[in-house]
Amino acid sequence: MTLENLERALSASRADYCEIRLETRLTTRIVYHGRLLETVSTVLNEGGIVRALARDGGWGMSTFNSLDDLPNRVEQAWHNARLVPRREIVLAERPTVVDTIRVPRAPGAESVSLEEQHALVSRYNAILLGHPKIVDTQAAYVDQMITVTYANSEGTRIVEERPMAHVSLVATARDGTNVQRSGDGTSSAAGYPALLELDGLADRVAQRATDLLSAETVVGGVYPVVCDPRLAGVFVHEAFGHLSESDFLYENPQAREMMVLGRRFGGQHLNIIDDGTLPGERGTHRYDDEGTPTQRTPLVEKGVLVGRLHSRETAGAMGEQATGNARATDFRFPPIVRMTNTYIEPQDSTFEEMIAGIDLGVCACDAIGGMTMLENFSFSAGYGYMIRQGQVAEMVRDVVLAGNLFTTLANIDAIGNDLWFSRTGSCGKGQGGGLPVGIGAPHIRIQDVAMGGRQA
Amino acid sequence: MTDQNQMMDRLLADLARQAEQAEIYAVESESTQITFEAGELKSSLVEETSGVALRGLVDGRVGFTASSGRSDPATLVERAVASARFGEPLNLTLPGPLPAAMINTFDPALAEVPLERLVAIGREIIATLRAADPDGKIDVDIERTSGRSWLHNSAGARVHQTASGLRISMSMERVRGDDVLMVGDGTATTGLTDDYRAVAERVASRIVSANKSASIDSGRMPVLFTPSGSILLLLPLLMALNGQHVQRGTSPLANRLGEQIIDPRLTLWDDPTLPGRPASAAYDDEGVPTRRKALIREGVAASFLYDLKTAALMGTESTGNGSRSLFSLPSPSTASLVLEAGDTPLADMVAGISHGLLVDELLGLGQGNPLSGAFSNPVGLAYVIEDGEIVGRVKDLTLAGNVYDLLKSVGSLSQEQYWVYGRYLLPHVLIPELDVVRSR
Numbered sequence: 001m002t003l004e005n006l007e008r009a010l011s012a013s014r015a016d017y018c019e020i021r022l023e024t025r026l027t028t029r030i031v032y033h034g035r036l037l038e039t040v041s042t043v044l045n046e047g048g049i050v051r052a053l054a055r056d057g058g059w060g061m062s063t064f065n066s067l068d069d070l071p072n073r074v075e076q077a078w079h080n081a082r083l084v085p086r087r088e089i090v091l092a093e094r095p096t097v098v099d100t101i102r103v104p105r106a107p108g109a110e111s112v113s114l115e116e117q118h119a120l121v122s123r124y125n126a127i128l129l130g131h132p133k134i135v136d137t138q139a140a141y142v143d144q145m146i147t148v149t150y151a152n153s154e155g156t157r158i159v160e161e162r163p164m165a166h167v168s169l170v171a172t173a174r175d176g177t178n179v180q181r182s183g184d185g186t187s188s189a190a191g192y193p194a195l196l197e198l199d200g201l202a203d204r205v206a207q208r209a210t211d212l213l214s215a216e217t218v219v220g221g222v223y224p225v226v227c228d229p230r231l232a233g234v235f236v237h238e239a240f241g242h243l244s245e246s247d248f249l250y251e252n253p254q255a256r257e258m259m260v261l262g263r264r265f266g267g268q269h270l271n272i273i274d275d276g277t278l279p280g281e282r283g284t285h286r287y288d289d290e291g292t293p294t295q296r297t298p299l300v301e302k303g304v305l306v307g308r309l310h311s312r313e314t315a316g317a318m319g320e321q322a323t324g325n326a327r328a329t330d331f332r333f334p335p336i337v338r339m340t341n342t343y344i345e346p347q348d349s350t351f352e353e354m355i356a357g358i359d360l361g362v363c364a365c366d367a368i369g370g371m372t373m374l375e376n377f378s379f380s381a382g383y384g385y386m387i388r389q390g391q392v393a394e395m396v397r398d399v400v401l402a403g404n405l406f407t408t409l410a411n412i413d414a415i416g417n418d419l420w421f422s423r424t425g426s427c428g429k430g431q432g433g434g435l436p437v438g439i440g441a442p443h444i445r446i447q448d449v450a451m452g453g454r455q456a
Numbered sequence: 457m458t459d460q461n462q463m464m465d466r467l468l469a470d471l472a473r474q475a476e477q478a479e480i481y482a483v484e485s486e487s488t489q490i491t492f493e494a495g496e497l498k499s500s501l502v503e504e505t506s507g508v509a510l511r512g513l514v515d516g517r518v519g520f521t522a523s524s525g526r527s528d529p530a531t532l533v534e535r536a537v538a539s540a541r542f543g544e545p546l547n548l549t550l551p552g553p554l555p556a557a558m559i560n561t562f563d564p565a566l567a568e569v570p571l572e573r574l575v576a577i578g579r580e581i582i583a584t585l586r587a588a589d590p591d592g593k594i595d596v597d598i599e600r601t602s603g604r605s606w607l608h609n610s611a612g613a614r615v616h617q618t619a620s621g622l623r624i625s626m627s628m629e630r631v632r633g634d635d636v637l638m639v640g641d642g643t644a645t646t647g648l649t650d651d652y653r654a655v656a657e658r659v660a661s662r663i664v665s666a667n668k669s670a671s672i673d674s675g676r677m678p679v680l681f682t683p684s685g686s687i688l689l690l691l692p693l694l695m696a697l698n699g700q701h702v703q704r705g706t707s708p709l710a711n712r713l714g715e716q717i718i719d720p721r722l723t724l725w726d727d728p729t730l731p732g733r734p735a736s737a738a739y740d741d742e743g744v745p746t747r748r749k750a751l752i753r754e755g756v757a758a759s760f761l762y763d764l765k766t767a768a769l770m771g772t773e774s775t776g777n778g779s780r781s782l783f784s785l786p787s788p789s790t791a792s793l794v795l796e797a798g799d800t801p802l803a804d805m806v807a808g809i810s811h812g813l814l815v816d817e818l819l820g821l822g823q824g825n826p827l828s829g830a831f832s833n834p835v836g837l838a839y840v841i842e843d844g845e846i847v848g849r850v851k852d853l854t855l856a857g858n859v860y861d862l863l864k865s866v867g868s869l870s871q872e873q874y875w876v877y878g879r880y881l882l883p884h885v886l887i888p889e890l891d892v893v894r895s896r
Contacts, residue, residue, distance in 0.1 A: 024525065027783075030542075034704055036769075039520065040539040043783045045507075046525025059499035065506045065524040080500040083571060087496060118542050136704045177708050179828050217830070220856065220893050251494035252593045254631035332503065369823025374629075374636035376851065378820040378834045398825065402834040402854050402895050406634055450895030452832035452854035 003159065006151040009070035015052035015060075015078045017091060019152035021289065022048035022067065023331040025144065030118050032125040032139040040118060047331045052077035053091070058084030063332050090316035096155040097291050103161050109191030117141055117192060121167070127202035128171045133210045136172040138183075139202075141165070143192060148289075156291040164282075164436065165191045168424065169202050173209040180212035180397065182382060183368075186423040187282065187436075212383055215395040220453035224361040224387075225401065225446050226354050229420035231381055232441035234367035236272055237342050237427070239377040239405045240265075244274070244299050244307070245325070245337040245429075246314035258375075263305045266409040269347050272300040274309055276324055276340030281421055281438035283340035287324065290335050294324035299342075311337045329431040338429060341438025347415040354414045354445045361387040362451065364399050375405045400452050408446055416442030460484075464608045467510065470533045475512030475519070475540070477550050478610040481741070482508040483782055485603035488571070492578050492596040495586065500571075507782040510536040513550075517543030518765075522783045548768045552611040556738040556745035560731050562618040563647030567602055573648075574598050581626050581656045588660035589667075592630035592637075599623045605741070613743040621645070621734045623878065624652045628663055637666050637849070639837060641684070644734045644878020651875070658874075662816060662837065670840035670848030672894070678812035678867065679855065679890040680805055680841070683874050683882035685815040690795070690880070691822055692829040692859045693717075693724070697751050697759070699766035699777075699788040706827060708860070713757050718863035720755040721798060728776070728791035735791040735879050742778035742786050749775065751793075761788040790879075797883040798869025805868055805886055807844035813892065814839040814846060818855065829860040834895070854893045862887050 006020045024046045031039040047065040050073045054060065060080025062073045118141075125139035146162040168185030184205050188194035227235065242248065249256045276294025278284055285294055290312050299307050310318070311326035314337055326335035355363065366382030384399035385392045419442045426434025464480045471478040489501045507524035510532055519540025521532055578596045585594045601621040608614050627640030639662045643651045681689065693709075701707035709717065728736050728746035740746050742764050750758040762770065763778030763786045779789035806814070817836035834854045839846045867886030875881050 033700075035544075037542055037544050039785060040542040041520045041522070041785075042535045042539065043521055044523040044525045044527055045783060046523075058497065061499060061501035062503075063501065064504045066504070067526070076502055080502060083490075083500045084497050087498070114538060114542070136706045172704075172706055174706065177828070179706055179708070180825065220854075220891075222895075252629065252631065254591065255593075255629070258631050258634060258636075334499075334501075369820055371820040371823070373638050373819055373836050374631070375634055376636070376819065376834060376836070378823070378854075380820065380823040380832075398830060398832060400820070400823070400832040400854070402819075402852075404634075404852065450852075450854065450893065452834075452856040452893050454856075455891065 003149060003151060003157055005070060006149065009074045010151055010153050012071050013052065013074045013078060013153060015081060015153070016055045017053040017153055018050065018074060018077065019150070020048060020050050020070065021331060022149045024147045025330065028114070028117065028143045030121045030141045032121060032137060034136045035129065040114065049331045049334065050074050050077040051334050052081045053089060054078065054081035056086045057081045058087050058089065059334070060084065061334055089313060091312040092315035092322040094292050094312060094322060097287065098157045099286065101160040101286055103163050103189055105163055106190040106193035108193050112192040117143065120196065124167065124169055124198060124202045127199055128169060128206045131171070131206040131210055133173040133175060133213060134171050134206050135174040138170040140168045150291060152291060158287055158291055163189050163191060165195055167195045167198055169205045171206040171209040173213050175213045178213055180209050182209035182212060189280070208383060211395055212397050215383065215397040217398040218362060218384060218396040218451055218453040220451060220455060222448055222450050224358050225449040226361065226363045226387065227444050227446065228365040229418065229441045229443060230422050231364050231367045231379065232344060232444045233422055233439035234370050235379060236344050236441055237339060237437065237439045238370040238372050240272060240409065241274070241339045241342045242372065243374065244309050246308050246310050246318060247337040249308065250314045250317045259305065259308070261305055264303055265300055265305055265406065266303040266412055268302050269415050270300055270303045270409065270412060271298065271345035272342070273298050273345060274325070274339055274342045278341050278438065281341040282423060282425055282436040283438040288326045288335065289328045290326040292322045292324040292326065294340055297323045309337050309339065311335060327435055329435045333431040338427065338435060339437050341421065341440065343419065343421065343440030344415065344442065344444065346417050346419040346442040349414045349416050351416060351418070351443050354416065354443060355387050355392065356390045358387045359389060362396065362399060363387055363392060364401060377405060378402045398453060401449050402452060403450055408449065411447045412444050413447055414445035416444065418442045460606060464606055467508065467529055467532065468608050468610065470529055471510055471512050471536060472610045474533065474537050475514045477513040477548070479511040479550055480508065480608050481780070482606045483603065485601055487599055487601035489597065489599040490574055490578065492582060495582050495594045497575060497578065509782055511785065512536050512540060513548060514540035516545045518546055518548065519543060520785050524782060546765065546768060548764055550609045550611045551613055551743050553613050554745050557729065559729055559736050559738045561646050561736050563620045566600060566620045566622060566647050569648050574600065577624070577652060581652060584656040584660050585626065585628050585663070588663040589628065589630055592628040592663065595627050597625045607743045609743060615739045615743045617737060617739060619734070619737070620647065622648055626656060626659060628659065637663070639663055642878065643875070646732050646734055665839060665846055666837070666849035668848035670850050672813065672840050672850055672853070672892070674892060674894045676889045676891055678809050679887045680809060680812065680814045681885045681887065682814065682816045683880070683884065684817060684876045686795070686882045686885045687876065687880065688818050688821060688831060688833065689859050689863060689885060690793070692826050693752065694790065695827050697761055699760050699762040699770065701827065702760050703766045703769045708827065708829065709757050713760070715757055716755050717752065717757045718755045719866045721866060721869060722752060722755050722863065723750060723796040724752040725749070725794040726751050726761065726790050727794050730792050733792045740776045740778040741780045742774065744774045744776045744778060746776035746791065761790060763788045792879055792881065794881045795883060797871055797873045800868040800870055802870040802872045802884055805870055805884060806841060806846065809841045810843055812841050813850070814841055815855065829858045831859065832856040852895045854895055856891050856893065862890065
């Protein structure tokens with residue numbers, strides 16, 4: 001489908017604003033579960049979405065697989081927009097853009113065979129299974145090429161390639177009824193050649209699952225906690241980042257009051273940033289899914305709330321600038337306000353300095369789940385270590401942090417110098433599946449974290 | 457329709473030339489969705505989906521591909537056969553034509569319901585919630601779907617199924633200072649019913665009950681789970697009964713069919729035969745007839761959930777629980793789940809608690825290590841019960857324990873049951889003693 005087809009369909013639109021986004025998603029997936037090769041498949045998912053705005057109505061949308069009848073989809077979206085009673089929707093102004101983005105892949109990425117891809121994941125799986133206590137694994141290689149063709153009625157035209165290859169490794173260790181899991185992975189837009197040296201990662205994943213078998217459940221209580229960069233990054237994404245998304249704020253005066261700019265969230269050392277321009281990170285794009293250039297948006301500066309994330313619609317409603325954060329999981333969904341790469345800026349503490357003063361605390365590592373209900377959150381760390389007399393001590397498991405966002409951010413009393421971005425982050429937010437996001441942080445120390453667990 | 461059958465038979469014949477067993481699965485659906493945000497109709501969306509999936513056994517190995525786009529038959533067959541080169545040998549036998557009971561999952565009247573009627577339902581729900589709290593932000597989503605699926609295989613099965621669905625979800629968000637309340641619920645049925653009214657009333661009463669706040673200290677106490685709260689207790693069992701975990705050796709219930717696992721008052725059904733439920737169907741997604749079965753009968757592990765593959769690996773028969781999306785191979789999944797009600801009126805259960813909790817929603821379900829039965833979850837929506845009365849909403853509490861220990865002996869089950877997420881029909885469940893940790 002060429003841009004001319006989109007332009008022709010758009011030119012017949014009766015909407016005040018109309019956009020078409022078509023996607024071709026070709027995915028090769030190779031998955032081992034234990035000794036069984038569960039999936040080797042190449043699937044094609046193709047389709048599009050038309051979104052139309054009527055000044056005397058609202059948003060109307062049409063999504064589809066078959067690209068045969070674009071003009072009719074445009075008409076259908078307009079018709080749907082007219083069904084909605086009139087409401088004030090103003091899109092923040094943007095200059096139009098015409099651009100084509102092709103991502104350079106590593107030499108050999110395009111020509112790699114199914115045999116080579118299979119051999120790679122089979123090797124990693126064998127490393128996992130080589131550990132005696134490992135009873136189950138999931139070793140997956142996914143290579144995806146997404147081509148997005150976008151055009152809107154204002155004249156913006158973008159063709160963008162979005163390649164991404166992933167390896168994810170999970171090991172399950174079992175000893176009687178004691179079953180423990182651990183997992184890790186990575187991804188790269190450069191493709192297969194960037195994922196060839198993960199033998200050490202596979203070994204660590206299997207070893208950690210094995211070690212968890214003999215770890216005790218953490219004793220419930222209130223502790224100083226040092227979070228590793230992955231957990232700290234997930235925390236800032238889930239607990240804070242989602243509250244910075246203006247679709248949560250723009251129609252909710254009470255929420256706007258809670259998230260009022262200028263409010264103090266933490267100490268002078270706390271800076272939180274969303275940046276869709278960082279080279280090579282998972283949430284990086286030149287434009288968002290409305291054609292707005294991505295940018296660096298400070299959210300918290302010196303502990304004070306200074307910014308928020310916008311689509312053109314939320315920016316228009318709040319009289320602010322669009323920030324390039326309108327993103328869609330895929331062509332089944334309209335773009336909504338999403339994070340790109342969200343991180344805590346590093347300061348100067350070393351890990352050793354952070355644990356030095358702790359008599360009894362927990363070092364919580366990895367995030368295997370997180371859920372927030374606005375200001376309340378719960379995060380499951382993958383594993384942890386007790387900190388005793390300033391030293392990392394025995395491993396513990398079932399480390400679940402729960403608390404209140406505002407008190408927890410205020411209780412961050414040390415921020416490390418070791419900023420690190422996860423290459424596995426993806427975000428749900430009401431659109432099913434995962435949208436790739438960058439999640440980053442250095443080690444951070446938080447005082448007075450409540451932790452569920454066994455009774456001492 | 458004829459076109460579809462012809463396309464399927466042509467693909468089947470092409471694939472069968474290179475595979476000893478072949479299966480073509482196709483889906484088509486349309487849906488209309490209207491979205492209310494902050495109490496106002498915000499957008500309207502139509503969605504059309506279509507696609508085809510091929511599965512073949514080539515030299516005893518499984519190959520698979522799928523496409524929702526413009527793929528010519530030769531490419532599809534080539535991709536399916538290429539993927540089979542790597543597959544593990546699997547002794548899979550696709551089912552032939554098998555008789556199944558009629559289960560009505562398509563309501564032709566639903567397609568005729570005018571959009572204005574759906575909009576009116578949204579407004580009615582908003583009015584009910586607004587009466588409970590004029591300041592909260594109310595969101596409502598209504599989606600009407602109509603879907604068809606076709607399955608043709610080389611053993612002669614030709615299954616064509618249609619289904620309709622109406623899904624309504626509603627939520628209220630209320631922010632007072634830094635205090636946030638979020639309450640949500642929904643219905644899912646195959647036709648237009650007035651179930652949404654009872655659900656909206658229930659959401660409204662939860663909002664009103666949360667107007668007062670209460671607190672409680674850490675300790676062991678009785679906890680009464682509402683049907684939506686009870687999902688915490690069922691989740692580990694459902695995972696452990698799934699044939700995938702049984703086959704992989706990760707299920708704590710593997711090799712324990714026939715053993716007393718939990719309290720004999722607990723009986724859990726997997727029921728694909730209930731009329732009007734979206735999870736019902738005469739055949740599963742592999743062409744196997746479905747059936748109602750006890751997963752747990754009077755506390756005894758009674759049946760696992762198998763699709764063709766996990767059954768083949770375990771040397772048994774599929775239980776008719778093969779479930780798939782277009783782009784993935786089938787895997788075992790439940791239909792509607794029904795936990796049998798008890799004989800205690802809910803009012804008596806509440807009245808019998810002198811110092812404890814009513815828990816309606818938990819955060820982070822399924823996080824951590826749910827297969828082991830261990831959980832540690834903060835409450836999302838919970839109320840303190842003192843001297844048999846609900847006194848107010850409580851926050852900043854975490855519940856922790858192990859489901860297998862707690863279900864050894866439940867306090868009681870309510871007479872009342874209701875549907876949660878359109879898929880679970882559950883009573884209230886009283887756990888006599890549970891560890892509660894206060895986090896502030």
